[in-house]
Amino acid sequence: TTLSCASIRQQFSIPENIRLSQFTLKLFRRLTEEFGADADIGFRxxxxxxxAGENGLPILRANHEAQMAEGADIVLEDAEALVRRFLWLSAEGITAGAYGRSGEGWFDAHAMLMLFRKA
Incomplete structure (x- = not known):
């Protein structure tokens, strides 16, 4: 829908959702092959x-294990490493975080809709 945030991520807790995102990511990466040389959805x-704070850390770790098992490019880092990676981040209340190094981001949902309509 063009009313969504138009994003894609692989940070889910169940393999089926991770695989669905990976399927869609493969489509995003071959848009020009599927829809022509001018196909662009502004994917970034x-x-x-x-x-996660201390209480959420077990869930974050379990989710990360599921993501890694599906081949997602997600890194799990402690608060100190996160602050080094994201200079703007305050680590107050943060124990760890999971970051998608690739395969996650945003796109133009309207442009994608128009590609499908045109096809």
Missing amino acids: EGGYLIL
């Missing part, structure tokens, strides 16, 4: 950053 791989 900026990654998702999901943070």
Whole structure:
């Protein structure tokens, strides 16, 4: 829908959702092959950053294990490493975070809709 945030991520807790995103990511990466040389949805791989405090850390770790098992490019880092990676981040209340190094980001949902309509 063009009303969504038009994003894609692989940071889910169940393999089926991770695989669905990976399928869509493969489509994004071959848009010109599928829709022609001018196909562009403005996809930007900026990654998702999901943070956890001490109480949320077990869930973040379990999710990360599921993501890694599916081949997602997600790194799990402690607060100190996150602050080095993201200079703007305050680590107050943060124990760790998961960051999608690739395969996650944002796109233009309207442009994608128009590609499908045209096809």
